[in-house]
């Protein structure tokens with residue numbers, strides 16, 4: 001458990017906590033002071049010495065990114081690549097598969113919108129068939145149905161651990177067991193789960209995973225990571241290469257790197273990389289088990305308190321739920337109950353949430369007949385008091401709206 005004293009310390013290291021109520025951690029969280037201090041300091045050094053000399057002088061700090069990610073995910077440093085976002089990390093590995101016509105990719109209804117765009121592009125280009133595994137009654141991926149779909153045509157299982165627009169946690173480990181038994185590569189979109197849940201790639205059994213810096217890891221924007229299991233690295237040639245990903249030997253030949261950095265580009269957000277290393281070590285020091293427990297407890301309370309308000313409906317699915325809490329206010333036909341109106345009313349009170357709508361959740365929302373939801377996403381540095389204040393504010397906003 002995170003003690004009261006530790007929580008006070010963590011909040012002190014997140015100075016904005018005293019000014020705003022930040023429930024948008026699934027959008028972009030608040031960076032802790034060690035991360036912002038690092039960025040300020042690094043940029044000051046760059047302003048003085050220039051980018052290249054600074055990088056040479058502070059090389060170990062950006063290199064620490066690989067060991068920090070490996071420690072957090074329980075893998076090896078050479079299985080990690082630095083990318084600018086979760087989407088780009090995911091793309092780099094997805095587009096590395098040489099699918100043949102009739103090959104199948106199994107995915108979920110709640111997969112991220114950008115992933116669906118990529119599925120459709122590769123279906124068009126290569127004739128790969130995208131098969132959506134039905135949900136179980138709770139709204140999570142139905143593992144029995146997934147098992148039933150396994151045959152020699154399936155060349156990839158690609159699942160979002162936590163969807164962008166809801167609180168459910170997909171049964172990543174059970175899916176990993178099926179993938180392992182069938183010897184099918186398993187790509188996990190862990191964009192919302194890394195930094196929120198104790199994501200252990202060994203325990204889950206995924207072969208590739210992507211994450212982003214700015215959300216639950218509390219790192220800077222424009223940073224992300226890719227994990228690729230050693231066994232798969234030399235079987236996957238990234239869709240784009242440069243002279244960092246491969247050594248140019250002569251005018252006719254090149255040699256690919258043997259580690260996961262073959263998925264990287266030469267030019268990188270070096271300050272962001274060092275800062276993300278700090279953010280990951282920060283999370284590791286608090287302890288991912290403790291972080292996960294606290295987030296899940298806060299979110300459970302938030303769901304209960306929101307559900308107790310007349311006119312509020314929590315919409316999260318799944319047996320297992322996480323820190324993303326989605327809801328709408330009724331009657332939705334009234335403009336004041338619109339998710340954007342609620343977001344704006346909250347912003348006027350320095351309370352931050354997102355609205356889930358559009359392509360990110362499109363397939364899932366179309367399936368459920370939903371247009372948009374308010375998404376309040378809690379982190380370990382949030383408090384019981386904030387949960388209460390948030391629920392009270394929603395009740396007030398609705399009361400004002402219906403007056």
Ligand SMILES: Cc1ncc(COP(=O)(O)O)c(C=O)c1O
Pocket residue numbers: 026084085086087088112160162163164165189191192211212213224360
């Ligand atoms: C499940 C999921 N996957 C992928 C992404 C994309 O992450 P990024 O914006 O870092 O590319 C998001 C962003 O919200 C997400 O929620």
